[in-house]
Amino acid sequence: MKLVEAEALRIEKASKTLWVAEFSVAEKLRGLPFEFAMIWVKGVDEIPLSIAWLDKQIVGFIFKIRGEGTRALSSIKRGDRVLMKIPLGKGFAPPSGTKILLVAGGVGIAPAPLLAKYCREVGCTLTIVWGVKSSDELCSPSSIWLDGVDLEVATEDGSQGFRGTALDLAMRIARDGVFDYVVAVGPRAMLRAFCREFPRDKCEKLVALETMVKCGMGMCGSCIVKPLPKLLCIDGPVFSCSEVMRHLELSNS
Amino acid sequence: MKLVEAEALRIEKASKTLWVAEFSVAEKLRGLPFEFAMIWVKGVDEIPLSIAWLDKQIVGFIFKIRGEGTRALSSIKRGDRVLMKIPLGKGFAPPSGTKILLVAGGVGIAPAPLLAKYCREVGCTLTIVWGVKSSDELCSPSSIWLDGVDLEVATEDGSQGFRGTALDLAMRIARDGVFDYVVAVGPRAMLRAFCREFPRDKCEKLVALETMVKCGMGMCGSCIVKPLPKLLCIDGPVFSCSEVMRHLELSNS
Amino acid sequence: MSSPILRVDVASLILTHPIMNASGILGSEPEHIDVMASWGLAAIVSKTITPEPREGNAPPIIMPLRNGGFINAVGLANRGKKSVKELCNRAKKLGIPLIISIGGSSSKDFVDVAEEAERCGANAVELNLSCPHTPGYGIEIGFDPSTVFRVVKDVVGVLTIPVIVKLGLSDRVVESAGKALEAGAKALTLINTIRAMAIDVHSARPLLSNIFGGLSGPPIHPIAVRVVYEVYKEYQPDIIGCGGITTWEDAAEIILAGAKAVQIGSALALGRARFVVQGVLRGLVRWLKELGLRSVAEAVGLAHRR
Amino acid sequence: MSSPILRVDVASLILTHPIMNASGILGSEPEHIDVMASWGLAAIVSKTITPEPREGNAPPIIMPLRNGGFINAVGLANRGKKSVKELCNRAKKLGIPLIISIGGSSSKDFVDVAEEAERCGANAVELNLSCPHTPGYGIEIGFDPSTVFRVVKDVVGVLTIPVIVKLGLSDRVVESAGKALEAGAKALTLINTIRAMAIDVHSARPLLSNIFGGLSGPPIHPIAVRVVYEVYKEYQPDIIGCGGITTWEDAAEIILAGAKAVQIGSALALGRARFVVQGVLRGLVRWLKELGLRSVAEAVGLAHRR
Numbered sequence A, B: 001m002k003l004v005e006a007e008a009l010r011i012e013k014a015s016k017t018l019w020v021a022e023f024s025v026a027e028k029l030r031g032l033p034f035e036f037a038m039i040w041v042k043g044v045d046e047i048p049l050s051i052a053w054l055d056k057q058i059v060g061f062i063f064k065i066r067g068e069g070t071r072a073l074s075s076i077k078r079g080d081r082v083l084m085k086i087p088l089g090k091g092f093a094p095p096s097g098t099k100i101l102l103v104a105g106g107v108g109i110a111p112a113p114l115l116a117k118y119c120r121e122v123g124c125t126l127t128i129v130w131g132v133k134s135s136d137e138l139c140s141p142s143s144i145w146l147d148g149v150d151l152e153v154a155t156e157d158g159s160q161g162f163r164g165t166a167l168d169l170a171m172r173i174a175r176d177g178v179f180d181y182v183v184a185v186g187p188r189a190m191l192r193a194f195c196r197e198f199p200r201d202k203c204e205k206l207v208a209l210e211t212m213v214k215c216g217m218g219m220c221g222s223c224i225v226k227p228l229p230k231l232l233c234i235d236g237p238v239f240s241c242s243e244v245m246r247h248l249e250l251s252n253s
Numbered sequence C, D: 001m002s003s004p005i006l007r008v009d010v011a012s013l014i015l016t017h018p019i020m021n022a023s024g025i026l027g028s029e030p031e032h033i034d035v036m037a038s039w040g041l042a043a044i045v046s047k048t049i050t051p052e053p054r055e056g057n058a059p060p061i062i063m064p065l066r067n068g069g070f071i072n073a074v075g076l077a078n079r080g081k082k083s084v085k086e087l088c089n090r091a092k093k094l095g096i097p098l099i100i101s102i103g104g105s106s107s108k109d110f111v112d113v114a115e116e117a118e119r120c121g122a123n124a125v126e127l128n129l130s131c132p133h134t135p136g137y138g139i140e141i142g143f144d145p146s147t148v149f150r151v152v153k154d155v156v157g158v159l160t161i162p163v164i165v166k167l168g169l170s171d172r173v174v175e176s177a178g179k180a181l182e183a184g185a186k187a188l189t190l191i192n193t194i195r196a197m198a199i200d201v202h203s204a205r206p207l208l209s210n211i212f213g214g215l216s217g218p219p220i221h222p223i224a225v226r227v228v229y230e231v232y233k234e235y236q237p238d239i240i241g242c243g244g245i246t247t248w249e250d251a252a253e254i255i256l257a258g259a260k261a262v263q264i265g266s267a268l269a270l271g272r273a274r275f276v277v278q279g280v281l282r283g284l285v286r287w288l289k290e291l292g293l294r295s296v297a298e299a300v301g302l303a304h305r306r
């Protein structure tokens, strides 16, 4: 983990609901898929965001405006600086040669580009299912570093691609293909449904969780994945369905 | 400069007046000829000594008992530990291909082995003249890492080698040979005589000085080479005769 | 020679070795106790618990610094007195000694939580009289030896379990230590973080939302060693050394200064806890052997020997 | 945009830029003044001078520490009042402003050396009320606001040149700062080293012959920034920030907290002085441009802006 100054290169609205923030940093960074950063939008808030892409001295994020912090991030300008702790978490680094299915709901697409790059590099096969309510929530693959990736789209209103949820589409795809890992990332309700309903016969089922990350360094304890004795910022954010099932059931959001 | 723990390998009397202290250290050290160390003989004193030899994790010193600190050093046992700041000073690194004459008086032989090693490595020709009062002050070249070095001995009582002082012998040798650098190290009176009398026509004349080194790090100022605005622990201990002539004349020891 | 004895008796507690966590590294939720139990600590110190729940400050609350330390202003976030029972139960289940750290703005607050801790079966309490950045909850108390006396006396008066008093750096820390002991403290934890501040030079804004925070980690270690040495010199009490301990050498130094046990805070961050605890313990064993000592206890305060 | 103005006016002195050395880095011999003049400092602060010569402590007097700082107990080694003239003459010859740092164990001592400094043409004096490890010569004075007031008042009463007061970390440093200003100090230097200790774990002996020493270097920087911020917040006086400044960011941070000028001590060690001074100045210029500020003065205390 390093604390780095990052300079905004591009902050833009990429769809009806999603924003992209791209920064340049002075030193080369490394990060594994699903690792994240704590971004201090100066004087406002420090918020955790998944590393969406990372290429030498460029790092990008995909985010949704939820409150003050994300709003502040969306309103910074090219050249503005933020401070970030990066990389944080343990990430998820599947062995080479494996087949992976990523099931992303909404802004859950954020970690996808870094996972795609990782898979290209180590030689994993990646299929991404991205589900949103309606096609206006999608962004162009090139704007989020997803060119040339096997990306299947599901919209709840059927305005583009498969009509239905990401989970529906993923289950259909999984019927035909064999995957070593299926990773779901998105709203908690989706993760819960995924862990409950997705057929687990041949694959390992994983979810990328969100809890309240306040320090990102394993000190404050606020990210504890109750009732597990695990810290999201150290041991996560990716956990197997089997270990977090109770966590998902306990929390009611 | 590093602060390192060193473990005594060998502390022994090497002649009537000289002692040898050899230590092993946990990390590889580097040092140039004439660089020195501040050795803290624990709980007693911290004293500056020239690095006599240095080979990866072994470092050796040649010293004379003068007071409490050197006495304490002479009485430590194999396995005892000291702390040392090492290397200190700027050292003296003659360009490769040059011819060097070292004029050492008494314990002034201390920096000779490291200089000899350096000269072998970079390809300088080194002649050492070592002057003492009587042959019982000499130590065997092998005990002080001077095997195979061109070493000419002068004794004031003629008990071995040339009869006379190191300076006498050096002047005689210089008459026949040509040297790029002539470096004198030894008692202050000898350095003064050297700077005054040694013919300077074809060579650069240098001396290795001693002043009161208390911190070794350029902070306390006690090692100032008056009236020069130079700190021995940073800029020295090797200076050209021309710059320190007044210093040598001012001081009366 | 047989392996040196790591067991230490401190504040009437018998610990299998001298290392515990420093308060504030996790320790506010029962699940934290599980996490920490897996680190190999001899005892666990809870997050400082106040009578009422506290939200704590908004992020950023902890930042790494260029000098190798951390600055934090968590703001004593905790779930209040009611969480003590859960913490104690969890520790009991795991069979690990638990020290409940207590914070408050009055004697009453301390007594209140301390009684709850005793009721719930905590092995000891640690009175945090030294949080340097939460107004009303800390260092102002520790600054004044007579306030220290009163608070400690009040708590000791109602408890049978040992009372440990945690002091921070202050002009009269030796005097405050004396007063704490006089009032019946069984041991002293020295020291807390030191009030400090960091500013982001590009935005000209304080790094922490709270502006001020506590400096921890290697930067404060030589100050902690000094305070332990001074207090030990004066009273030879049971001391738990804390401040910047990262390696076995840091622990050895503070033990030589007079600490019987040590608390590690910042160095446990970033998932390194298990590794750090193990490293310190292994190093201490090697070191005690080198010095020919049979136990940690024999090393306590050795630097005072002339 | 034209290059930002580095010139600062502090304690009624006009300096070409904000960097001077911290007292105790050389500065006791006239030759030291020559050495330091070559470093590119805007002004030189002498070693603390006491009325009578002091030998200082026996080595080891300064040790590097694992945490990146230094610990020192030089023991105020200096040649006494009689050396002031030589120091002043040398500085005058070199055309560089000289501040004579003064130490003493009574008001009389301070007055004595201060009068000599004025007579010899020093540009200012800095009263060292904060040496943390020389008994009777330091921090005990700074700890007590009323003593600070008396000493400063006495010195100000007899001088026409500016009086700067150097304070260390203490519980009531803000109050002491106020008293110093009330008594007529033109500026405050904040902070001195922090009392600390290091022990060699292999021999179980204190590292310094003096046992205690002052901690300096990067470890204390966030504490210095905090003290500067707190004092600036209260009085907005002229402050010279000191403590752990090594890079331009360290300098920028303390300027944002409220310092008009900075002193660099430890970072000047080991022959790096020229490089460090240059590096800090270059960095400050780049930074002021980045922030769109026209001068150092405009950055002073900016972190207080809401």
Ligand SMILES: Cc1cc2nc3c(=O)[nH]c(=O)nc-3n(C[C@H](O)[C@H](O)[C@H](O)COP(=O)(O)OP(=O)(O)OC[C@H]3O[C@@H](n4cnc5c(N)ncnc54)[C@H](O)[C@@H]3O)c2cc1C
Pocket: A036, A045, A046, A047, A048, A049, A050, A051, A061, A062, A063, A064, A065, A066, A067, A068, A069, A070, A071, A107, A110, A111, A209, A210, A211, A212, A213, A214, A237
């Ligand atoms: C490991 C991790 C990775 C994440 N990656 C992304 C990402 O790539 N893109 C994205 O848009 N969002 C991501 N999030 C969620 C993102 O952190 C929150 O949307 C953000 O913190 C909200 O901050 P705010 O100030 O805008 O909203 P607030 O007003 O603070 O809160 C709005 C909502 O966000 C939740 N939230 C607030 N703060 C945090 C926090 N520190 N940690 C977790 N949840 C919080 C709250 O529960 C609340 O429901 C991630 C969260 C985690 C833990």
Ligand SMILES: Cc1cc2nc3c(=O)[nH]c(=O)nc-3n(C[C@H](O)[C@H](O)[C@H](O)COP(=O)(O)OP(=O)(O)OC[C@H]3O[C@@H](n4cnc5c(N)ncnc54)[C@H](O)[C@@H]3O)c2cc1C
Pocket: B036, B045, B046, B047, B048, B049, B050, B051, B061, B062, B063, B064, B065, B066, B067, B068, B069, B070, B071, B107, B110, B111, B209, B210, B211, B212, B213, B214, B237
């Ligand atoms: C750069 C340098 C390299 C040296 N190399 C060697 C060496 O390789 N072998 C060797 O035998 N000696 C060397 N010396 C001299 C050695 O440092 C002194 O002999 C030693 O410090 C004396 O310490 P003491 O406690 O035994 O004697 P003390 O009782 O302290 O003093 C005895 C004499 O040594 C001189 N002296 C004491 N302390 C110092 C000090 N810190 N710096 C300089 N002189 C001091 C005093 O002027 C006095 O005349 C070197 C000195 C310097 C400055």
Ligand SMILES: Cc1cc2nc3c(=O)[nH]c(=O)nc-3n(C[C@H](O)[C@H](O)[C@H](O)COP(=O)(O)O)c2cc1C
Pocket: A219, A220, C022, C023, C024, C025, C047, C048, C062, C070, C072, C074, C076, C101, C128, C131, C166, C191, C192, C193, C215, C216, C217, C218, C220, C242, C243, C244, C245, C263, C264, C265, C266, C267
């Ligand atoms: C993030 C964090 C939170 C802390 N919270 C508390 C606390 O609640 N109560 C307390 O007494 N000390 C608290 N401290 C201080 C530590 O217990 C410890 O005294 C200090 O950090 C010095 O130790 P270290 O250098 O090993 O971290 C906290 C420290 C940190 C870094």
Ligand SMILES: Cc1cc2nc3c(=O)[nH]c(=O)nc-3n(C[C@H](O)[C@H](O)[C@H](O)COP(=O)(O)O)c2cc1C
Pocket: B219, B220, D022, D023, D024, D025, D047, D048, D062, D070, D072, D074, D076, D101, D128, D131, D166, D191, D192, D193, D215, D216, D217, D218, D220, D242, D243, D244, D245, D263, D264, D265, D266, D267
């Ligand atoms: C070796 C050394 C000697 C010092 N001597 C003095 C002194 O004589 N008078 C004084 O006021 N401060 C003295 N100090 C303290 C410094 O002036 C400065 O306040 C402190 O070191 C913090 O700055 P730094 O971290 O940049 O070193 C000394 C510091 C060091 C390291």
Ligand code: FES
Pocket: A212, A213, A214, A215, A216, A217, A218, A219, A220, A221, A222, A223, A224, A231, A232, A233, A234
């Ligand atoms: S966010 Fe603080 S421990 Fe994970």
Ligand code: FES
Pocket: B212, B213, B214, B215, B216, B217, B218, B219, B220, B221, B222, B223, B224, B231, B232, B233, B234
């Ligand atoms: S010995 Fe201290 S400056 Fe050289």
